[in-house]
Amino acid sequence: MALLEINNIEVYYGVIKALKGVSLEVNEGEIVALIGANGAGKSTTMKAVMGLIKVKEGSITYNSKRIDKLKTHEIVKMGLTLVPEGRRIFQELTVYENLMMGAYTIKSQEKIKEDIKEIFSLFPRLEERKNQIAGTLSGGEQQMLAISRALMSHPKMMLLDEPSMGLSPILVDEVFGIIKKIHENGTTIFIVEQNAEKALSIADKAYVLETGNVILSGTGKELKSNDSVRKAYLGG
Amino acid sequence: MLDFIVTFINGLSLGGIYAMIALGYTMVYGIAKMLNFAHGDIIMVSGYILIVFMGITGNIPLSILISIFFAGMFGVLMEKSAYMPLRGASPLAVLITAIGVSYLLQSVAQMIFGSAPKYVVIANLGSVNLFGLSIQLYKIITLAVTIVIMVVLSLFIKFSKTGRAMIAVSEDRGASGLMGIDSNKIISITFLIGAMLASVACTLYFLLTPNINPTFGAKPGIKAFTAAVIGGIGSIPGAMIGGIFLGIIECFSNSIPVLSPYTDAIEFLILIILLLVRPTGILGKKRKEKV
Numbered sequence: 340m341a342l343l344e345i346n347n348i349e350v351y352y353g354v355i356k357a358l359k360g361v362s363l364e365v366n367e368g369e370i371v372a373l374i375g376a377n378g379a380g381k382s383t384t385m386k387a388v389m390g391l392i393k394v395k396e397g398s399i400t401y402n403s404k405r406i407d408k409l410k411t412h413e414i415v416k417m418g419l420t421l422v423p424e425g426r427r428i429f430q431e432l433t434v435y436e437n438l439m440m441g442a443y444t445i446k447s448q449e450k451i452k453e454d455i456k457e458i459f460s461l462f463p464r465l466e467e468r469k470n471q472i473a474g475t476l477s478g479g480e481q482q483m484l485a486i487s488r489a490l491m492s493h494p495k496m497m498l499l500d501e502p503s504m505g506l507s508p509i510l511v512d513e514v515f516g517i518i519k520k521i522h523e524n525g526t527t528i529f530i531v532e533q534n535a536e537k538a539l540s541i542a543d544k545a546y547v548l549e550t551g552n553v554i555l556s557g558t559g560k561e562l563k564s565n566d567s568v569r570k571a572y573l574g575g
Numbered sequence: 576m577l578d579f580i581v582t583f584i585n586g587l588s589l590g591g592i593y594a595m596i597a598l599g600y601t602m603v604y605g606i607a608k609m610l611n612f613a614h615g616d617i618i619m620v621s622g623y624i625l626i627v628f629m630g631i632t633g634n635i636p637l638s639i640l641i642s643i644f645f646a647g648m649f650g651v652l653m654e655k656s657a658y659m660p661l662r663g664a665s666p667l668a669v670l671i672t673a674i675g676v677s678y679l680l681q682s683v684a685q686m687i688f689g690s691a692p693k694y695v696v697i698a699n700l701g702s703v704n705l706f707g708l709s710i711q712l713y714k715i716i717t718l719a720v721t722i723v724i725m726v727v728l729s730l731f732i733k734f735s736k737t738g739r740a741m742i743a744v745s746e747d748r749g750a751s752g753l754m755g756i757d758s759n760k761i762i763s764i765t766f767l768i769g770a771m772l773a774s775v776a777c778t779l780y781f782l783l784t785p786n787i788n789p790t791f792g793a794k795p796g797i798k799a800f801t802a803a804v805i806g807g808i809g810s811i812p813g814a815m816i817g818g819i820f821l822g823i824i825e826c827f828s829n830s831i832p833v834l835s836p837y838t839d840a841i842e843f844l845i846l847i848i849l850l851l852v853r854p855t856g857i858l859g860k861k862r863k864e865k866v
């Protein structure tokens with residue numbers, strides 16, 4: 340059984356049906372990518388997994404347990420986390436306080452201290468700015484902080500919603516490098532991207548979402564060489 | 576000059592009471608994103624609880640502690656029964672519910688205690704001489720209590736895990752859920768703290784006006800709400816500054832014979848002018864909505 344199973348879910352915003360029966364699976368240890376145009380329902384899928392929006396039909400299971408009726412904070416305690424679209428770091432808190440918020444579910448203060456040390460060795464720029472108000476960081480630094488904050492809860496599986504959005508090509512490479520590193524450390528990755536090229540090149544498996552439906556799936560390599568994917572998402 | 580200093584101290588002390596009530600409005604607004612119109616009535620409920628327990632135990636300090644405890648519980652109960660079921664409902668529905676809660680509380684109080692004012696004597700404190708000034712002791716006590724509470728609250732918000740979670744929920748409820756924070760729990764704690772502060776304010780207010788009736792909470796409630804808006808609703812330091820500011824204005828206006836009949840009008844005029852110049856209040860920020 341897959342670590343995360345989304346079975347035929349339907350999600351509405353008022354009367355608008357944003358997901359029309361989406362199914363997909365993420366196995367333990369994989370990197371799975373979800374690609375699709377703007378408005379296809381990628382973020383909605385992530386929100387549904389994290390309990391940020393109600394699932395009307397269908398089910399979501401994580402580790403063989405139903406999670407589609409749980410509250411977000413309960414899902415986080417089970418080992419899932421999301422780096423949301425637009426980072427959503429706490430603008431009024433410092434970098435350090437943001438990391439502490441990420442560790443909200445961790446009881447041991449010693450463990451938190453060690454984790455922060457580790458984060459700072461991974462992201463020296465965050466250490467230099469640890470007492471800076473997070474709202475004053477650059478876009479790239481905010482993305483690093485958002486990823487670090489999510490790591491603080493020791494997730495078994497990390498969801499990332501368009502981590503490359505608004506970043507320069509060099510920073511995009513850096514972010515993807517970090518995602519690979521997190522994956523190598525044993526975290527399962529489920530990533531949403533409009534930057535399909537990048538996402539497909541690191542993904543074990545990928546799904547293509549179009550107006551609320553999964554229209555294609557396959558390995559990253561297969562989709563990268565698929566004609567319709569090339570046309571629609573890879574610029575020919 | 577001496578009059579000026581005495582009036583200033585009066586203003587600080589009245590402002591401290593307003594600030595304590597204003598904190599309840601502003602914290603609930605910032606964290607639960609709603610206007611708890613019935614917040615002023617918690618002051619009234621706390622006052623009656625205090626009277627009842629003073630009658631039962633005859634022990635005033637004990638009764639004060641009991642009233643703070645029960646007022647806190649009452650705030651949580653109010654939130655869980657009236658407001659929690661409306662999470663996600665339109666702000667108008669929540670506001671109308673809050674107005675309904677306010678009338679309900681006043682009506683129930685009237686049924687139980689009648690509408691005639693009751694006289695409450697907490698303590699007959701005299702005056703003290705400070706640097707040649709004769710100042711009523713309760714004003715000094717009010718000021719001291721206010722300062723202690725504000726310092727403790729500020730430290731709690733800044734340094735405790737729960738306090739930081741309150742900032743996080745107020746800034747972005749969705750993102751704080753992703754940190755593993757149970758926002759319902761944080762909202763309950765907010766109501767608990769707000770109601771306990773209102774209860775402390777109630778006791779201090781009794782030293783100033785030793786009469787209670789079912790609409791006892793309305794006046795300090797509306798004044799404190801004004802203070803919260805002046806300071807920037809949602810901002811904790813804003814509520815403190817707004818409360819003190821309004822208390823000082825009120826005392827100075829009352830001390831000038833030509834102005835004193837118009838004190839309330841002057842306060843609201845200041846509110847209106849301030850909102851025209853700075854719609855977010857002194858320390859308020861624009862709110863961004865997020866899922």
Ligand SMILES: Nc1ncnc2c1ncn2[C@@H]1O[C@H](COP(=O)(O)OP(=O)(O)O)[C@@H](O)[C@H]1O
Pocket residue numbers: 352355357375376377378379380381382383384866
């Ligand atoms: N808060 C919302 N209210 C109403 N409609 C929404 C909301 N969020 C998203 N939608 C709609 O749902 C659809 C899917 O959106 P989303 O999941 O954000 O797409 P993607 O992340 O793939 O760009 C879009 O048609 C979008 O307009």
Ligand SMILES: [Mg+2]
Pocket residue numbers: 381382383424501
């Ligand atoms: Mg999106």
